[in-house]
Amino acid sequence: MQHQTPQALYEGKRIAAHDAISLLRDGDCIIVPSGAAEPPALLTALSERRRELNDIKVAQILALRKYGYFDCETTHHVRHLALFFGGASRAAGQAGWADFVPAYFSEIPALIERDLVPADVVFSLASPMDEHGFFSLSLGADYTMAAVAKARAVILEVNPNVPFAHGQCHVHIDQVAAVVESDEPVFEVGLPKIGPVQEAIAGYVAEMIEDGSTLQIGYGGIPDAVVMQLSHKHDLGIHTEMIGDGILKLVEEGVVTNRRKTFMPGKMVATFALGSKKLYDFMHHNPMLEIHPVSFTNDPYIAGQNDKLVAINASLQVDLLGQCGSESIAHLPYSGTGGQVDFVRAANRSRGGKAFIVLPSTAKDGAISRIVPTLTPGTHVTTGKNDINYVVTEYGVAQLRGKSARQRAEALIAIAHPDFRAELRRAAAAIHLC
Numbered sequence: 343m344q345h346q347t348p349q350a351l352y353e354g355k356r357i358a359a360h361d362a363i364s365l366l367r368d369g370d371c372i373i374v375p376s377g378a379a380e381p382p383a384l385l386t387a388l389s390e391r392r393r394e395l396n397d398i399k400v401a402q403i404l405a406l407r408k409y410g411y412f413d414c415e416t417t418h419h420v421r422h423l424a425l426f427f428g429g430a431s432r433a434a435g436q437a438g439w440a441d442f443v444p445a446y447f448s449e450i451p452a453l454i455e456r457d458l459v460p461a462d463v464v465f466s467l468a469s470p471m472d473e474h475g476f477f478s479l480s481l482g483a484d485y486t487m488a489a490v491a492k493a494r495a496v497i498l499e500v501n502p503n504v505p506f507a508h509g510q511c512h513v514h515i516d517q518v519a520a521v522v523e524s525d526e527p528v529f530e531v532g533l534p535k536i537g538p539v540q541e542a543i544a545g546y547v548a549e550m551i552e553d554g555s556t557l558q559i560g561y562g563g564i565p566d567a568v569v570m571q572l573s574h575k576h577d578l579g580i581h582t583e584m585i586g587d588g589i590l591k592l593v594e595e596g597v598v599t600n601r602r603k604t605f606m607p608g609k610m611v612a613t614f615a616l617g618s619k620k621l622y623d624f625m626h627h628n629p630m631l632e633i634h635p636v637s638f639t640n641d642p643y644i645a646g647q648n649d650k651l652v653a654i655n656a657s658l659q660v661d662l663l664g665q666c667g668s669e670s671i672a673h674l675p676y677s678g679t680g681g682q683v684d685f686v687r688a689a690n691r692s693r694g695g696k697a698f699i700v701l702p703s704t705a706k707d708g709a710i711s712r713i714v715p716t717l718t719p720g721t722h723v724t725t726g727k728n729d730i731n732y733v734v735t736e737y738g739v740a741q742l743r744g745k746s747a748r749q750r751a752e753a754l755i756a757i758a759h760p761d762f763r764a765e766l767r768r769a770a771a772a773i774h775l776c
Contacts, residue, residue, distance in 0.1 A: 379482030
């Protein structure tokens with residue numbers, strides 16, 4: 343049999359999105375990558391044909407668009423399986439008609455490899471194929487590369503607006519069951535608006551970031567606000583899960599050089615991208631950046647090999663022991679564990695590392711304190727009391743690592759909103775923490 347060229351294989355596997363849905367079997371679990379790497383033509387076709395299918399699951403971290411299959415009336419046809427809730431999936435999760443798998447982001451590839459999370463089919467956005475027959479899953483290598491190795495069918499939505507990035511994010515045409523072409527712009531997310539509270543919190547964190555540090559920047563307004571206050575720093579590096587426009591801004595300002603990184607010097611490392619077209623263009627064939635699976639980027643042992651690793655992540659609530667409820671409002675899921683614990687532990691391992699949990703001191707326009715005596719019943723604990731390092735509000739910084747329970751309570755009350763400090767002291771006394 344004559345060996346086919348990559349281009350001939352490509353042409354033989356090119357089909358319409360509507361026809362790609364015929365490759366599904368009842369009971370399949372479709373793995374979809376993070377955020378901007380979700381394939382809109384395929385997910386739209388899945389939504390349009392959902393009533394022809396039975397017991398299909400769509401497993402994904404951070405769904406960005408609310409496709410038609412997000413429908414409480416058709417969950418026996420197609421049901422969302424959230425690895426992390428976002429705006430598109432949160433209401434479904436809170437109402438109970440989307441499912442949720444608690445997991446550390448770094449361990450999702452292992453769950454797939456061990457068949458604990460099934461991966462029958464992969465739907466992913468991909469770059470155009472290169473002359474060697476490779477596509478780049480540049481926008482989301484995350485757990486998707488593990489799924490590619492397990493899946494019965496890998497279906498790629500190839501889009502010329504997707505960058506071809508370096509790293510462990512490449513899939514060969516031999517591994518692909520079908521190719522669907524599209525050319526719509528990649529989903530874009532701009533930098534958030536920063537208010538005075540976020541700016542104050544970011545100021546405390548930025549002051550503690552030393553020249554030569556390597557950064558992990560979590561998702562959210564406060565982490566982005568920190569980035570905006572780092573223009574005067576020198577020779578910062580990047581080892582993160584998400585690369586966004588804030589990091590690109592630091593590269594353009596000459597702040598991020600990666601020269602002083604002790605692990606993979608000269609390289610920025612990430613597992614998914616979410617930003618603007620400018621960011622995606624920057625990623626294209628850029629040897630400064632590598633996209634790797636999340637089992638590499640978020641592994642605390644690997645990430646912790648960066649000296650002065652700084653991890654910056656947000657939370658919704660922190661109790662007086664330092665336990666962080668970062669992913670639910672009481673029992674109602676809001677987001678997910680994501681990579682917060684991965685990078686807190688990585689920074690704790692790092693020589694000179696610092697892990698920051700950031701949050702405004704109050705919620706609901708000042709009506710409630712986010713620092714609480716004990717977490718609200720039902721709250722999903724994200725970062726535990728044994729991992730916590732720095733907690734930062736607009737009123738200051740509490741360093742909790744190595745501190746007694748009593749010392750922690752005192753430090754956290756000191757950075758709570760002044761209106762709630764007396765109440766917190768009374769509550770702390772009642773549970774013998776002061």
